[in-house]
Amino acid sequence: MTTLTLPEFIRRLPKADIHYHLLGGVRLNTMLDLARKYQVDLPEAEAKSYYRAYQTPGGPRKGGIAALTFLYQLMQETADYERVLFEVAEDAHHSGVKYIETFWNPSDVALPYAEINDALVRTIDHCQQVFDITIRLIPSINREKSPEDAVAMVEAMIAHPHPYVLGIGIDYKEHQAPVENFWKAYRLAARHGYKLTAHCSEFGLHWRNVETGIELIGVDRIDHGYSIINNPELTAKYAALGIPFTVVPSNTYFLQQWPKHDEWRVKHPIRAMAEAGLNIIPCTDDWHMHDTHTSKCYQVMVEDFGFDVYSLKTMMLNSLYASWLPQNQIEQWAEEWSRCFDELFAQLDYQPKLSTKELILYRREHNGKK
Template identity: 35%
Template structure:
């Protein structure tokens, strides 16, 4: 089953650039730029933290070591190369412009370095990637507006939407209505992390006020049958990440993770790995956990693949072609395990 889950073609809609930096690379880059790191014996010990706030501190600290064009190109290339090894063919990846700008990198250095990494990964591994500029919801709404202004002043074909991440509980989505309205007016796509650690009404705010086309996480949706029913009827795609969120919210108890209820209710969920090295996971491991602990069958993974394609911001002819080719490939692999 693991080999099958590794081999099936994958879309990736929920991975964060900084969360995907390998520990050894973080050590290299922080050393290069003289950024202090916590004491560690092995680089992997760096990524060991008791709660989400310590995790976010590590995330921001590592960003202080990513400054030059080559640094951005390197971390982007490395995560896409790893993804390609797990048969991820297409990714829409979050990055936080305001985090990097606060660390001393200009937006142009950051985004153009990432684009170089994307181009190199396409050449070497055939993987395609687009970027989602994510609002840090723990910062001010005014900074989010400035971030969108920066995107509009420095447009790049690869940057196709905005998202919203960092800790949710005390930072509700309505604070960012203006940044989202500006992004929507400019033709950017919209998504947001919601109801990961807050009530399900954040999902309705995200859909109705911010105009989001999909929802990242969304686990607390299971607390409201009306909202869950609405999301099912409207075909809202949820990008769910089993490993990173079980650790934070469900005491590593994968079996009681809401993803299973969401799937069984008929919500349109796809699976991804969020911050792979920082949570000791990878694009296949999150699928394996879903198979072993959340009752996912071969047919469920087929549906997840199709949901992922539906959830992308690719044009409809491209999606049609992906559905046709990928289902053929999926079914041939599934026949082998039968």
Template identity: 30%
Template sequence: MPTLAEFCERVPKAEVHCHFVGAIPAEVAWRIAARNDVPLPADGPATLYRFDNFHQFIDRYMTVATALRRPADFAEAVYAVLQDGAEHGNVRYRELFFNPTDHHHASYPDMLTGLLDGIAAAETDLGVRCRLVPSINRMQSPQIGVQMVEQVVAHRRDEVIGIGLDASEPAGPPELFAEAFAIAGRAGLRRTAHACEDYAGLDGGPPRNATTCLDLLGCDRLDHGYNILADEAVVQRCRDAGVPFTCCLPGSNPVLRPARIESIRTMLELGLPVSLHSDDPAMHGANPGEVYTFAAEVLGLGIAEVGALALAAVDATWLDDTERSALRSEFQAEIDRLAGER
């Protein structure tokens, strides 16, 4: 009979808010950097992902990103990411963010080749499926975002299903990226954006950013979203439209505010379509199984609520209706089986 923690670990999961670089296990990042003679700001894998604030996190993240140089590096890293999720949380499906413009020493075609090779190998070996969501780094210029999306469209692959917008929200309000998102929309790509996020020691995005993402950028889901709670009209708009929110808990790293826990609690109580994801699991020290376990502990969730969160993540995916329905049925059957063991 599984305990609640064991149920949280074993319940099948879909993740649609997970960043490629932030999910690379430290030992794999260290090995790739050493192979490419790229110095990292640590004395070994054990200290590579130690940081005290958001700025240090971004600096460490960008350093690891620049260490990836060749298709084989991307293939090795993404395989490790998918293997780690499967082994530490039973992640069956991922829509993985990656920022092409953060990888300064690789062309988009080369990184795409490597990522797709690693994804194909993981599906064959592990049964884990993955799709890619190239994401604009909003700390770079809107024109760089336009150029990135043009590259994505020019080298279109079925496994690349949409685009995102991430990094420090105050540095790049969503309206600045309307042109890039319009290009993506015309190409038939799905769209999401980090909006109304919270930061330790920094102002987060205001509630109006959510409506800007929906109305101007054409997003059909939002990543994070906690700060919409400051505006009842925005909450009502999102609830009426059934906008999925891909939320992430702080895990063991103190960079993210504990207030996020209460925000997620309130969003669930208000009936918003919330799902839970690991964000940057390796760098933030919380794998998918730990995220669910932590959520159950701090939010007081039981088996039924944890199972509902797993299904909500499936509902938030960009799979077509047939694939989503099949995955949901697969998850529901396994959730029922696990719950029946208790």
């Protein structure tokens, strides 16, 4: 029987990434091509400063938010967004991803919302045919802009609805712009049936930002949310409620806080969140900017954070149940993906970090025994 290494096993798993910034998936060569197209002076060394894979110790380092800001200013035509989304789908396909919910920031785009959204929708249909990958859209508030800009974004969504547009989010630097500043936009979106999510407590900021997102704004899930573990009472409450937290193993803030790998892997709040019973879902955030991909995120959960291989099945399914797909689609994929996991698990040549009791229970489940 064919055996699989852990990386190959993970790559072949069907996966969903429900926290993915569209322009965080821009390849380096694409950024350079776009700069040439618009005659923007962008030396390769400067372009590389946006990408973790090319950054050197002590060298220039701009990071993901700076990359998004630069790219939104750079990209001037719908064809640019079509190219980026197609390449995102291509990369995700090679990592075994079957479903993506991707953020983009309409208030940062040079063209009207409807033009970009129509271009993205066309590309989604094309990618479905070419890569058998499903992509859906989450217009996202740039919290560094005004609450009125956020309301205008939602009004554009309402004026130009499309079934591929599932809800709204909020991102960029949170320090001076907590989610409650944008309550009007969220309330308007909710009244028109859109789902809600929010980046909260991403950069070590206070757990109150998570509490506000859930209790006041009424979000369906939290993006990041790491500081919630500093409030055990709320952590227990949200664990019991099953609130989804899309967590990012490659989060820049914690890599900078604990640059030593052994310290990072032990102290990263993802571990504590899982131990507290929170519903955590590994996601990529900014794929190329963070030098990661969906399979790598899952692998980090096992090899760095100490989760057993079987727990990946739970995370895989939780990513579906936390998604904004129709319930019948979720149930269908959950059954198919579970079966795929079990078949691949049987071929895995890896010592899973399961206790003997847990392994016996899993094998009984896999074999259909009581």
